[in-house]
Amino acid sequence: QVQLVQSGAEVKKPGASVKVSCKASGYTFTSYGISWVRQAPGQGLEWMGWISAYNGNTNYAQKLQGRVTMTTDTSTSTAYMELRSLRSDDTAVYYCARDHFPISPSGWHIVWGQGTLVTVSS
């Protein structure tokens, strides 16, 4: 079946970097995009950005530009999200979600990963 499986929980110190993976299965990876969404404890959803699995184009949320990098490895059908210079307010559950279109971001996400908890603490 169609699914996205994310890497496990991480604990990082302030200033460090984290890289979360999202492995796709059950569909043609390059026919869709991948969006990343995070949710701080007790807070709402925050769109972080999008990457096309078709051509590698990216769109990042303005507040994260310069700290976030999204990539894909089409040979393993895996998407990655790296966040640098971590702060305590980056503590959140990070989700990947399949985006319906491969060329530009949409809000159309039928398939979601299970979420990865990233804790930033000294």
Next chain:
Amino acid sequence: SYELTQPPSVSVSPGQTARITCSGDALPKQYAYWYQQKPGQAPVLVIYKDSERPSGIPERFSGSSSGTTVTLTISGVQAEDEADYYCQSADSSGTYRMFGGGTKLTVL
């Protein structure tokens, strides 16, 4: 920066109709998507492209659009519909996407 505005909470009794609004200046130009999220779970898409319902979503969920406001309507609310609901859309250029702040639906 562009924002989508939702009421923080909506309360209804079982069997009644719940309406959750989402306002934003770019909504006449950009589609809205609605997500349901229950505690400890990933979001679930309940409405796409303003008013389309994905396969497997009950018919009691519907969406509509009027000017700068989109509305998620849940007819005949059931206890299982108690959840947080988020709208998602984009700025007028379509470059940056964002979620509304979320609305907690309480079934009394």
